[in-house]
Amino acid sequence: MTTPNAPESADRAVAAAHTVSTAGAAAPSLPANLAASTRMRTPMAEFWRKFKRQKLALFAGVFIIALVLVAILAPWIVPYDAENFFDYDALNSPPTAKHWFGVDSLGRDIFSRILVGARISLAAGFVSVAIGAVIGAILGLLAGYYEGWWDRCVMRMSDVLFAFPGILLAIGIVAILGNGMINVIMAVAVFSVPAFARLVRGNVLALKQQTYIEAVRSIGAPDRVIMLRHLLPGTVSSVVVYLTMRIGTSIITAASLSFLGMGAQPPTPEWGAMLNEARSDMLNAPHVALFPSLAIFVTVLAFNLLGDGLRDALDPKLDN
Amino acid sequence: MYRYLLKRLLGLIPTLLIVAVLVFGFVHMLPGDPARLAAGPEAGPETIELVRKDLGLDLPLHQQFVRFFSNALQGDFGKSIRTKRPVSQEIAERFGPTFWLTVMAMAWSVVLGMFLGIVSAVWRNQWPDRLGMTLAVSGISFPSFALGMLLMQYFSVKLGWLPTVGADSWKHYVLPSLTLGAAVAAVMARFTRSSFIDILKEDYVRTARAKGLKETVVVIKHGLRNAMIPVVTMMGLQFGFLLGGSIVVEVVFNWPGMGRLLVDAVEMRDYPIIQALVLLFSLEFILINLVVDLLYAWINPTIRYR
Numbered sequence: 001m002t003t004p005n006a007p008e009s010a011d012r013a014v015a016a017a018h019t020v021s022t023a024g025a026a027a028p029s030l031p032a033n034l035a036a037s038t039r040m041r042t043p044m045a046e047f048w049r050k051f052k053r054q055k056l057a058l059f060a061g062v063f064i065i066a067l068v069l070v071a072i073l074a075p076w077i078v079p080y081d082a083e084n085f086f087d088y089d090a091l092n093s094p095p096t097a098k099h100w101f102g103v104d105s106l107g108r109d110i111f112s113r114i115l116v117g118a119r120i121s122l123a124a125g126f127v128s129v130a131i132g133a134v135i136g137a138i139l140g141l142l143a144g145y146y147e148g149w150w151d152r153c154v155m156r157m158s159d160v161l162f163a164f165p166g167i168l169l170a171i172g173i174v175a176i177l178g179n180g181m182i183n184v185i186m187a188v189a190v191f192s193v194p195a196f197a198r199l200v201r202g203n204v205l206a207l208k209q210q211t212y213i214e215a216v217r218s219i220g221a222p223d224r225v226i227m228l229r230h231l232l233p234g235t236v237s238s239v240v241v242y243l244t245m246r247i248g249t250s251i252i253t254a255a256s257l258s259f260l261g262m263g264a265q266p267p268t269p270e271w272g273a274m275l276n277e278a279r280s281d282m283l284n285a286p287h288v289a290l291f292p293s294l295a296i297f298v299t300v301l302a303f304n305l306l307g308d309g310l311r312d313a314l315d316p317k318l319d320n
Numbered sequence: 321m322y323r324y325l326l327k328r329l330l331g332l333i334p335t336l337l338i339v340a341v342l343v344f345g346f347v348h349m350l351p352g353d354p355a356r357l358a359a360g361p362e363a364g365p366e367t368i369e370l371v372r373k374d375l376g377l378d379l380p381l382h383q384q385f386v387r388f389f390s391n392a393l394q395g396d397f398g399k400s401i402r403t404k405r406p407v408s409q410e411i412a413e414r415f416g417p418t419f420w421l422t423v424m425a426m427a428w429s430v431v432l433g434m435f436l437g438i439v440s441a442v443w444r445n446q447w448p449d450r451l452g453m454t455l456a457v458s459g460i461s462f463p464s465f466a467l468g469m470l471l472m473q474y475f476s477v478k479l480g481w482l483p484t485v486g487a488d489s490w491k492h493y494v495l496p497s498l499t500l501g502a503a504v505a506a507v508m509a510r511f512t513r514s515s516f517i518d519i520l521k522e523d524y525v526r527t528a529r530a531k532g533l534k535e536t537v538v539v540i541k542h543g544l545r546n547a548m549i550p551v552v553t554m555m556g557l558q559f560g561f562l563l564g565g566s567i568v569v570e571v572v573f574n575w576p577g578m579g580r581l582l583v584d585a586v587e588m589r590d591y592p593i594i595q596a597l598v599l600l601f602s603l604e605f606i607l608i609n610l611v612v613d614l615l616y617a618w619i620n621p622t623i624r625y626r
Binding site for chain 2: 156165248252290
């Protein structure tokens with residue numbers, strides 16, 4: 001059903017299939033005679049062929065998977081307890097064989113704290129973006145499909161949300177809900193919603209003009225089926241690219257709020273909160289600030305590189 | 321052009337109204353009783369009632385809103401709970417440092433970002449591109465508060481070249497504006513590059529080259545002007561990002577600006593200040609977006625005749 005009507009070449013067909021079907025969808029059955037010059041590929045295979053050429057993005061993806069595993073296993077693999085182990089003989093010690101990333105001013109092992117902190121930061125990034133993407137996608141899908149007053153309403157609301165700089169909105173929400181990581185995640189989710197709503201709406205408006213949508217409509221498919229089975233999959237590739245980038249941004253925003261003292265509270269080893277704690281001792285122990293900074297940087301960098309790679313692999317315009 | 325301007329200005333009114341309602345509602349969504357907060361922890365029930373009357377919190381909601389709105393239009397946001405001084409006065413003192421910090425950060429980051437973007441596009445897939453884009457992707461990945469702390473540690477503490485905190489001389493502006501602008505420069509570089517790559521593929525660029533023009537003329541005269549259109553839009557969006565980013569950077573550098581005032585106010589539950597600042601920040605953001613749209617329409621005539 002997602003097969004384009006009469007593509008001139010298999011390559012074009014695959015590129016078009018990308019824009020109208022999910023990257024992971026089943027193989028569209030292309031007319032065989034068109035595949036004479038180019039070998040036939042499913043959208044997934046085509047995506048993989050382009051994506052695996054991007055070594056950096058591939059590496060970033062592997063790194064993120066490893067990081068997720070580390071985050072899940074953190075409580076069992078840390079060398080020391082992240083909150084309740086104090087090495088009083090090594091206060092502010094720089095990195096040693098015993099403490100790989102050194103020790104902070106209270107005697108806690110920074111390496112262990114970074115590993116446990118990965119759990120919090122990744123959870124904050126994934127959960128807030130997932131909430132924002134799901135709500136935003138539903139609103140955008142409905143707005144783009146039905147247009148009319150509902151569309152104007154949704155777009156006006158996102159205009160209003162866009163009228164606040166992101167972190168300001170988050171600070172306002174945290175001021176109402178109170179400090180804490182859960183509230184930070186909610187706040188970050190709220191300002192992801194309008195971005196996803198606009199993205200999906202724009203995609204749906206364009207996809208609605210395609211012939212295959214006219215076709216499903218003419219065989220009498222209900223709105224729900226058209227939206228969920230025929231329009232939503234078409235938005236997946238751009239949503240996935242944006243989602244990946246957005247996770248990086250959200251990790252930074254969540255860490256910023258913790259750094260400002262509004263998110264995770266000490267002694268929780270959240271990376272932003274660790275940096276805030278390290279501020280008072282920058283003179284004696286700059287390494288206490290260095291490692292959480294690097295942790296945030298490397299994690300966000302990995303998401304951005306992965307996002308860049310996905311975009312290049314999914315964008316049919318770059319097909320040359 | 322005037323019709324477009326009028327249309328855009330009228331279009332702002334609903335957005336502004338909703339923002340005002342939200343900011344007004346903010347106080348009512350805060351946990352706890354604002355009158356009790358304003359009266360202070362030792363106040364008895366009579367005092368709290370007096371304060372409630374004084375703040376107008378005993379009036380029906382719609383009357384409160386009218387009062388809030390007309391007061392806000394006259395620049396009256398009440399008194400700070402912490403210092404007991406008028407909010408407008410507190411904010412007026414903090415406006416300058418934040419404004420100049422934002423402008424300086426914007427200036428250097430746009431110039432550097434566009435330069436990196438153009439260089440990367442012209443030498444696409446060669447070493448200047450790789451270097452420029454590595455810098456750019458690092459720039460968007462490095463959190464500003466961490467960058468600020470590291471810059472301060474190195475240039476102020478270790479080398480002693482620049483002051484650490486305060487906003488008294490131009491030297492004080494160097495590190496905070498670098499920190500604030502880094503992410504913007506990175507975004508601008510990436511954006512300029514992709515918009516420039518598209519432009520360089522255009523037929524009129526090929527024609528210009530075929531005429532035998534020097535490559536620098538082709539890039540600057542035929543490329544830059546056309547690439548400016550999307551770049552200007554991006555610049556406006558980044559201004560909003562700078563306004564938000566200044567909140568974090570001001571805390572790192574103990575900057576006497578509006579961002580730090582906001583963070584302190586949230587900590588102290590100083591709601592009149594929070595209310596006024598949120599309104600002011602969003603107002604600024606909306607106005608900047610308007611200016612960008614107008615600029616955009618001025619550069620690209622097809623927009624204003626739509």
